[in-house]
Amino acid sequence: MQTKVAIIGYGNIGKAVEQAVESAEDMQLCGIFHHNDNLDAIEADVAVLCTPTREVPVYAEKLLLRGVCTVDSFDIHGQIYDLRQRLTPFACQHKAVSVIAAGWDPGSDSVVRALLQAIAPKGITYTNFGPGRSMGHTVAAKAIPGVKDALSMTIPLGTGIHRRMVYVELEEGASFSTVERLLLEDDYFAHDETHVVQVDSIDVLNNVAHGVNLTRSGVSGCTHNQRFEFNMAINNPALTGQVLVAVARAAMRMQKEERYGAFTMIEIPPIYLLPGDEEKLIRSLV
Amino acid sequence: MQTKVAIIGYGNIGKAVEQAVESAEDMQLCGIFHHNDNLDAIEADVAVLCTPTREVPVYAEKLLLRGVCTVDSFDIHGQIYDLRQRLTPFACQHKAVSVIAAGWDPGSDSVVRALLQAIAPKGITYTNFGPGRSMGHTVAAKAIPGVKDALSMTIPLGTGIHRRMVYVELEEGASFSTVERLLLEDDYFAHDETHVVQVDSIDVLNNVAHGVNLTRSGVSGCTHNQRFEFNMAINNPALTGQVLVAVARAAMRMQKEERYGAFTMIEIPPIYLLPGDEEKLIRSLV
Numbered sequence: 204m205q206t207k208v209a210i211i212g213y214g215n216i217g218k219a220v221e222q223a224v225e226s227a228e229d230m231q232l233c234g235i236f237h238h239n240d241n242l243d244a245i246e247a248d249v250a251v252l253c254t255p256t257r258e259v260p261v262y263a264e265k266l267l268l269r270g271v272c273t274v275d276s277f278d279i280h281g282q283i284y285d286l287r288q289r290l291t292p293f294a295c296q297h298k299a300v301s302v303i304a305a306g307w308d309p310g311s312d313s314v315v316r317a318l319l320q321a322i323a324p325k326g327i328t329y330t331n332f333g334p335g336r337s338m339g340h341t342v343a344a345k346a347i348p349g350v351k352d353a354l355s356m357t358i359p360l361g362t363g364i365h366r367r368m369v370y371v372e373l374e375e376g377a378s379f380s381t382v383e384r385l386l387l388e389d390d391y392f393a394h395d396e397t398h399v400v401q402v403d404s405i406d407v408l409n410n411v412a413h414g415v416n417l418t419r420s421g422v423s424g425c426t427h428n429q430r431f432e433f434n435m436a437i438n439n440p441a442l443t444g445q446v447l448v449a450v451a452r453a454a455m456r457m458q459k460e461e462r463y464g465a466f467t468m469i470e471i472p473p474i475y476l477l478p479g480d481e482e483k484l485i486r487s488l489v
Numbered sequence: 490m491q492t493k494v495a496i497i498g499y500g501n502i503g504k505a506v507e508q509a510v511e512s513a514e515d516m517q518l519c520g521i522f523h524h525n526d527n528l529d530a531i532e533a534d535v536a537v538l539c540t541p542t543r544e545v546p547v548y549a550e551k552l553l554l555r556g557v558c559t560v561d562s563f564d565i566h567g568q569i570y571d572l573r574q575r576l577t578p579f580a581c582q583h584k585a586v587s588v589i590a591a592g593w594d595p596g597s598d599s600v601v602r603a604l605l606q607a608i609a610p611k612g613i614t615y616t617n618f619g620p621g622r623s624m625g626h627t628v629a630a631k632a633i634p635g636v637k638d639a640l641s642m643t644i645p646l647g648t649g650i651h652r653r654m655v656y657v658e659l660e661e662g663a664s665f666s667t668v669e670r671l672l673l674e675d676d677y678f679a680h681d682e683t684h685v686v687q688v689d690s691i692d693v694l695n696n697v698a699h700g701v702n703l704t705r706s707g708v709s710g711c712t713h714n715q716r717f718e719f720n721m722a723i724n725n726p727a728l729t730g731q732v733l734v735a736v737a738r739a740a741m742r743m744q745k746e747e748r749y750g751a752f753t754m755i756e757i758p759p760i761y762l763l764p765g766d767e768e769k770l771i772r773s774l775v
Contacts, residue, residue, distance in 0.1 A: 222710035226610070284771045304775055311608050313775040314759055315601070315719075320774065321735040321762035322597050322728060324512070424508035424734075426727030432720040433601075441712030442608060448710075449607040467775045469760045473600055476607035485570045488606065489590055489599040489753045 205231040206455050208448075209247035209271075211262055212238050215411070216276065217253035219444025224251075227448055229478045247271055249451045260286055263301055267293040272454040274447050276306030283309060283467065290465035300457040301465040302450040306443040307435075308332070310468055312415060315433045317469040319419040323429045326421020331359035335413030335439060337367070343391035344369050349377030350386075352405035359416055360396070367397040372405045413439040449476040491517040492741050494734075495531050495557075497548055498524050498539035501697070502562065505730025506537045513734055515764045533557055535737045546572055549587055553579040558740040560733050562592030569595060569753065576751035586743040587751040588736040592729040593721070594618070596754055598701060601719045603755040605705040609715040612707025617645035621699030621725060623653070629677035630655050635663030636672075638691040645702055646682070653683040658691045699725040735762035 208224050210217050213235055224232045233247050238254055242265060250266045252259050252275040263273045267290060277286055283304045290301045304310060308330065316328055333356065340355035347353075351374045358366040369392070371382060383399040386392055402408065417433040435442075450468065453475035457466070477484055494510050496503050499521055510518045519533050524540055528551060536552050538545050538561040549559045553576060563572055569590045576587045590596060594616065602614055619642065626641035633639075637660045644652040655678070657668060669685040672678055688694065703719040721728075736754065739761035743752070763770055 219710055219712075222712070226708075226710055280775070281772075283775050284768055287771065307608070309775045311604055314604055316774045317759040317763060317770070318597055318600055321759065322593070322732050324731070324764075422512075423724070423727040423731035424505050424512055426505075426508070426724045429724065429728060430720075430722040432718075434716075434718040434720075436716040438709070438712045438715065441709040442715060445610070445709035446608050467771055469771070469774060470758045472756045472758055473603040473607065474755045477603060478610075482570055484603070485573065485753055485755070486567075488602045488755060489566070489569050489595045 205229055206451065207231055207233040207246065207248045208451060209234045209236060209245050209250045210253060211236045211242070211250050212253035212255075214253060215440040216443050216447070217251075219440040220251045220253055220447050221444075222441070223444045223448040227452075227478065229452065230448065242266065245269075245271060249274060249454055251275075251447050251451055253447075259303075260289060263290050263303075264293050267297055267299045267301055270297045270299050272300045272451070272458055274302045274305055274450045274454055276310065276443050276447060277304050278306060278309060280309060287465045287467060294465050295463045298458070298461075298463050300454040300463055302454050302468065302471065303465055304467050305446055305450040307437070307439075307446060308415065310443075310446050312417060312433075313467065313469050314473070315417055319421070319431050323419060323421025323423050323431065326419055326429070328417065328419040329361070329363040331361060331363060331416040331418070332365060333357035333359050333414055336409075336411070340367060340369070340391055343389055344371065344386060347371075347382055347385050347389065349374050349382045354405050354408050359414075365395055367392055367395050369397060369399045370402045370405060370408055371399060372402055411439045411441075413437060452476060452478060491515055492737065493517055493519040493532065493534045494737060495520045495522060495533035495536045496539060497522045497528070497536050498541075500539060501726040502729050502733070503537075503539035505726040506539055506733050507730075508727070509730045509734040513738075513764065515738065516734065528552065531555075531557060535560060535740055537561075537733050537737055539733075545589075546575060549576050549589075550579050553583055553585045553587055556583045556585050558586045558737075558744055560588045560591055560736045560740055562596065562729050562733060563590050564592060564595060566595060573751045573753060580751050581749045584744070584747075584749050586740040586749055588740050588757065589751055589753060591732055591736040591754050593723070593725075593732060594701065596729075596732050598703060598719075599753065599755050600759070601703055605707070605717050609705060609707025609709050609717065612705055612715070614703065614705040615647070615649040617647060617649060617702040617704070618651060619643035619645050619700055622695075622697070626653060626655070626677055629675055630657065630672060633657075633668055633671050633675065635660050635668045640691050640694050651681055653678055653681050655683060655685045656688045656691060656694055657685060658688055697725045697727075699723060738762060738764060
C-alpha cells in the first residue's frame with residue numbers, strides 16, 4: 204500500500220518534493236497545501252513541511268496533534284534540539300513520528316559527520332559549503348536600502364571559512380559606495396571576507412547549484428592521520444526534496460514499529476530511508 | 490557504568506580493537522582470548538570477533554547462546570545476509586544483539602552507499618578500493634608453487650575496476666616466468682589487469698595503508714547530475730578496530746532497548762555508534 208503524502212508550502216522545495224513523490228513507487232501525492240491554506244481537509248499519512256523554516260514548529264504541532272506524521276528541513280542549527288524536544292510530546296501522545304532538520308545540511312551531511320566521528324573519534328571535521336547561494340545572506344543583502352535585488356554566494360575557502368560574493372542590482376539613483384558600506388557593516392557580513400559587486404541584473408545570475416566539501420582528519424584507536432572527505436555538487440532544492448521524501452518513508456517505518464517521537468536523521472537507521480525489499484537492500488548495499 | 494568488552498582473536502585487528510577500547514571512556518577491556526582459547530571463562534557484555542572471517546559464524550553462535558552480544562567484520566559480501574539470518578534466532582532467543590559485517594567495507598562504506606542511494610535514488614555508485622593490500626589476493630598469490638612470500642596491492646582504476654600489482658619473493662631455484670604464468674591463470678587474478686613483479690623482500694614493502702574512493706552520480710526527484718564522492722586514506726586495521734568498538738557500543742544500546750537480533754550497520758541509527766550525551770551529540774553534529 205502506498206504512503207499518502209501531503210505537501211505543505213509550494214515554493215522551490217515544495218515543487219521538488221512533488222517531483223520526488225511522483226518518482227517514488229511507494230508514495231502517492233494526496234494534496235498540495237499552499238502556505239496559509241486550511242489544513243482541516245488533510246487526509247495524509249505524512250505531511251512534508253516546505254514552509255519558511257520559522258513556521259515549521261507551528262505546522263508540525265498542528266499536524267502531529269491530528270496524528271499526521273511530519274517531516275521538515277528546519278535549518279536553524281542552534282534550535283534543532285529544542286524543536287525536537289518541543290515536538291516529541293505531540294508526536295508521542297498522538298502516536299506519530301516527526302523527522303526534523305532533514306535536508307542536506309542539517310540532514311545528510313549530519314549523518315556523514317556522525318559516522319566520521321564514530322570511526323575516528325578524535326579530530327576535527329570541517330564542513331565547507333558552496334559555491335552556492337546562501338538564502339539567509341541573500342535576504343539580508345536585499346534588505347539594505349538602495350538594493351533592488353541581490354544574490355549572496357557562499358564560497359568555500361577551506362577549514363570551514365567562507366567568502367561572501369554579494370551581487371547587487373541597485374535602485375535608480377542609489378549610490379553603490381553607500382550600499383557597499385552598509386552591507387559590509389551588516390552583522391550577516393561583518394565577520395566574513397565579503398566582496399560586493401554591482402550588476403545590471405540578478406536574474407541572469409540565479410542558479411540553484413550548491414555543494415559541500417566535508418573533511419575530517421582524525422584518530423582511530425591510537426592511530427593518527429586517518430583522512431576522510433565527502434564532496435557533493437548538486438541541485439539544492441532537488442536534493443532537499445529527495446531527502447524529505449526519504450525521511451517521510453522512514454517516519455512511516457518508525458510509526459509502524461511504534462517508535463513515536465521527534466527524531467533527527469542521525470537517530471534513524473539508514474535502511475529506513477530506502478524503499479524495497481530488506482534482503483535485496485542488504486545484499487546490494489552492505 | 491562501563492561496557493565490558495572481550496576480544497576474540499589477537500592478530501592485527503584484535504590489537505587495533507584493544508587500542509580503540511582503551512581509548513574509549515565508556516568501555517573496559519575484560520579479556521583477550523586467543524584463537525582456539527576456551528571461551529567458558531568469558532564474562533563480557535560484548536565480544537569483538539577478530540578471528541579469521543570464516544570462523545566468525547561459529548564463534549558468534551557460541552557467544553550469543555550465552556547471551557553475550559557479538560560484533561564482527563565478516564567480509565564475504567555474498568554471505569552477509571545469510572549470516573544475519575543465521576544469527577538472528579540465536580540473538581533473539583538469548584536477548585542479545587549481534588552487529589555483523591562492521592568494518593569499513595562492508596561497514597562504514599555501506600552506510601555511505603545507503604545514504605547516497607536514498608538521496609539520489611537512480612544512478613550508479615562505484616566503490617574504488619586502494620591503493621592498499623588485498624588480503625584475499627595476497628593469500629592466493631602466496632599459494633602459488635615457488636612463491637616464498639607475496640603482496641597483492643589493489644590499485645583503483647575508477648568505475649569499480651581495479652589493477653592488481655602482485656609482488657613476489659621467490660623460493661630458491663623457482664622460475665619467475667612459471668610463477669607469473671600460474672599466477673595470471675589463477676581465478677583470483679584472471680579477470681583483472683594484473684602485473685607480477687619480482688622483489689628481493691616482501692617485508693620491506695608491507696604497509697597497512699588503504700583507501701576508498703566511492704562515487705555516485707544520480708537523480709534526485711527528476712533532477713539528474715547530482716554528484717557525490719566519499720574518499721578516505723587510512724590505516725586499515727586501526728579503522729576496522731575503531732568501527733568494531735563503535736558498533737559494540739551500538740549493540741549495547743540496541744540490547745537495552747530490547748531490539749534483539751542480528752543487524753548490519755545500515756540498520757543502526759548512526760548516533761548509537763557514539764558515546765556521550767544525546768543532547769550534546771545532536772547539537773554538535775546535526
